[in-house]
Amino acid sequence: MVVKVPLDGLNIVKARGRWYVYPRGGGEPLVKGFEGSRKDLLKKLAEPELLQTYNRPRLLKRLASEFPIETLGGFVNWYTNSDIDRPLKECLPAPGKIAAGYPKWPKLSAATRQDYLEAFEYLRPxxxxxxxxxxxxxxYDVRDKCANKKWPRFADQMIAALSSMFRQAVKRGKMPFNPCLGMDKAHAADPNSNREWFAPEWQFVRxxxxxxxxxxxMVARYAGLAGQTIVGITDKQFLDHPLTGKAVQYTRRKNGKTTFLPVLPELQAFLAARDIRRADGLIAIRDDGSPWESEKDMQTRVSHWLRDRExxxxxxxGTTLHGLRVxxxxxxxxxxxxxxxxxxxxGDKSPRMGTHYTRHVEDEVSIVRAFGRLKDKP
Structure with missing residues (x-):
């Protein structure tokens, strides 16, 4: 039997003494095999969790700007300068422009903004x-469902995006604390990822x-620059230097640290021999001379070529662009x-990063030292 319900767009069906509630437009049932009276069923439908599921299709159609600032959607709208409701091509890499919003959002790298927007879009329901x-x-419930529906690394990216935003919500009195702090990772990091390259691998790529x-x-291997710096570096940043002939001056977006780095001869010779040069001096370019759309675009091209050769x-x-920095x-x-x-x-501020990048070298030294003791044994 089909009966009317107080919620629009639903069909209630009773079969073999149990209740089933379906969206009229199709899809998964809101309630399946419920036992009890019709009054009990209506009470069940009034539960907040079911109401949220019922309202989800409507939420997906609402702009983030339509939600109050005290809600997740409203604060996402503020934090992203309304970029969450714009097509990706309209807000990346150019920042959104509104009268009010998080002032540091446009200063984040294009890759970071894209990662955050993808995470927030997943959370639109x-x-x-x-x-x-x-x-x-x-x-944790949302993250685990995300890890199963998409993949664990994306779920961790989502929590990272929320944590960054929640820090601002706490500072502005919208939240009492940041609930993301202390959460463990859904993705188990590979300890061998971004490893140092072996000499034959590097020679093959060269x-x-x-x-x-x-x-x-080449820029990563012989200057140690990170991808977000490489994609924007220009010839104008290479200056004369008495020690090596040339030095590169750059500021890392990640930490704001300015570095003046003498350039190794291998990189100088490579850059001097380039066939294609742009009027704007941009160094990292496509084979047709056009610039990369973003750091992620460049990283993806390098990664795909390396994985094909693998x-x-x-x-x-395990060969990566970041591994050449290592x-x-x-x-x-x-x-x-x-x-x-x-x-x-x-280009890092903390000596701990020097330790992190070279810990495997310390292992090598310790092993060689241990074998060296064999010379003193009969």
């Missing part, structure tokens, strides 16, 4: 959630990579640089 009522156990792949690889059996697993740091460590010096060479 939850935009009616009241900020101050969001708890860590609820976030000899065979297309120029649009080789340029960022499948061909020409290089090993290779640069490791080279300096073997040359006798301290952890503090390594950190400064790669």
């Amino acid at each position: 939850e935009f009616d959630a009241i900020l101050k009522d969001i708890t860590q156990p609820e976030l 000899d065979n990579a297309p120029m649009e792949v080789l340029i960022p690889c 499948r061909d059996g020409l290089i090993g697993a 290779s640069y740091a490791a080279w300096w460590k073997r040359m006798g640089a301290s952890d503090d010096e390594v950190a400064r060479l790669i």
Whole structure:
């Protein structure tokens, strides 16, 4: 039997003594196999969790700007300068422009903004959630469902985006604390990811990579620059230097640290021999001379080429553009640089980063030292 319900767009069906509630437009049932009276069923439908499920299709059609600032959707709108409701191509890499919003949003890298917008878009069905009522156990539920529906790394990216935004919500009195703090990762990081490259791998890439792949690889290997710096570096930032002939001056977007770095001869010779040069001096460009749309665009091209060569059996697993930054740091460590010096060479502020990038070199030194003791044994 089909009966009318107080919620529009639903059909209630009773079969074999049990109740079933379906959206009229199709889809998964809101209630399946419920036992009890019709009054009990209506009470069940009034529960907040079911009401949220019922309202979800409507939420997906609402702009974030239509939600109050005290809700998740409203604060996402403020935090992203309304970019959440714009097509991606209209807000990246150019920042959104509104009268009020988070002033640091346009200063985030294009790749970071894109990652955050993708995470917030996934959360659009939850935009009616009241900020101050969001708890860590609820976030774990959302994160775990996201990890199963999409993938674990994206789920962690979503929590990172929320944590960054929630810090601002706490400062502005919208939340009592940041519920993302202390959450563990859904994605188990590979300890061998971004490893130092082996010499034959690097030689193969130098000899065979297309120029649009080789340029960022050379800059990472012989200057230790990160991808977000490489994609925007220009010839104008390479200045004369008495020690090596040239030095590059850059400011890392990640930490705001300005570095003046003498350039190794290998990179100087490579840049001097380039066939294609742009009037604006941009160094990392495509083979047709056009600029990359974003850091992520460049990283993806490099990664796809490397993974294709891995499948061909020409290089090993785990080779990444960031791994060449590790290779640069490791080279300096073997040359006798301290952890503090390594950190400064790669544009980081903390000596701990020098330790992090070269910990495997310390392992090598310890092993060689241990084998050295064999010489003293009979």
